[in-house]
Amino acid sequence: MTVTDRQFDAVLFDWCGTLVEYPTREQRFARVLERLGRPHDPQSVVELARAFATAEQHPDAIESDRHCDLSASNHEETKLLVCKLAGIDDELAAAIEQSYGDLTTYRTYPEVVDVIMTLHRHDIEIAIVSDFHLDLRPYFASLGILDCISGFAISYEVGAVKPDRRMFDAALNTITSPAHRCLMVGDNPGPDTGAAAVGITTLIIPVERVDRPALLHRVTALAVSSI
Numbered sequence: 103m104t105v106t107d108r109q110f111d112a113v114l115f116d117w118c119g120t121l122v123e124y125p126t127r128e129q130r131f132a133r134v135l136e137r138l139g140r141p142h143d144p145q146s147v148v149e150l151a152r153a154f155a156t157a158e159q160h161p162d163a164i165e166s167d168r169h170c171d172l173s174a175s176n177h178e179e180t181k182l183l184v185c186k187l188a189g190i191d192d193e194l195a196a197a198i199e200q201s202y203g204d205l206t207t208y209r210t211y212p213e214v215v216d217v218i219m220t221l222h223r224h225d226i227e228i229a230i231v232s233d234f235h236l237d238l239r240p241y242f243a244s245l246g247i248l249d250c251i252s253g254f255a256i257s258y259e260v261g262a263v264k265p266d267r268r269m270f271d272a273a274l275n276t277i278t279s280p281a282h283r284c285l286m287v288g289d290n291p292g293p294d295t296g297a298a299a300v301g302i303t304t305l306i307i308p309v310e311r312v313d314r315p316a317l318l319h320r321v322t323a324l325a326v327s328s329i
Contacts, residue, residue: 110285114229115231116293128147140194154188162187163183214245254276
């Protein structure tokens, strides 16, 4: 098969929920409580998660969340506001907010490294398109695959969040492939199908937090196979 036979010349990946497992509130808060040396029994964790979830529905929290991933300061402001509305004390609130930026709390799906390296080996460009408030390059460096990534469009750098087309335009500006030769892979139809508005074929994979099958191998098959 020649390069001209394949369907796509580039793959754009969402990060959280697509390449890594997004922790549930319960998982996140259990780790935070344990690190602080506080009770982290199931009931304590559930009560904390319930209070946080309720606070997230407050109109002020919803409005703040619209700008949450545009900067580290916006993210801090949003999460601390939610914690305040939930009646969470300052020490715990700070630890919760900081946990979102701890890249070690996001479990990488097992097939990610193999998929990224296989695409790279086939000279398929790879870009990351993510709504996140911090730099994700250290994450890819920790896996030894940073050199496989052609570019990043991260919301805090772009100044927009998906589905705003500026995110996808920014990603396209980091690669040489035109939109119609790209495949966008994400897990959330709301933000990620914004790629379709700029002419990028879009694949939405199911969200499964526990024992997700190696769904990303389908991306490899789609990208390197002939039409």
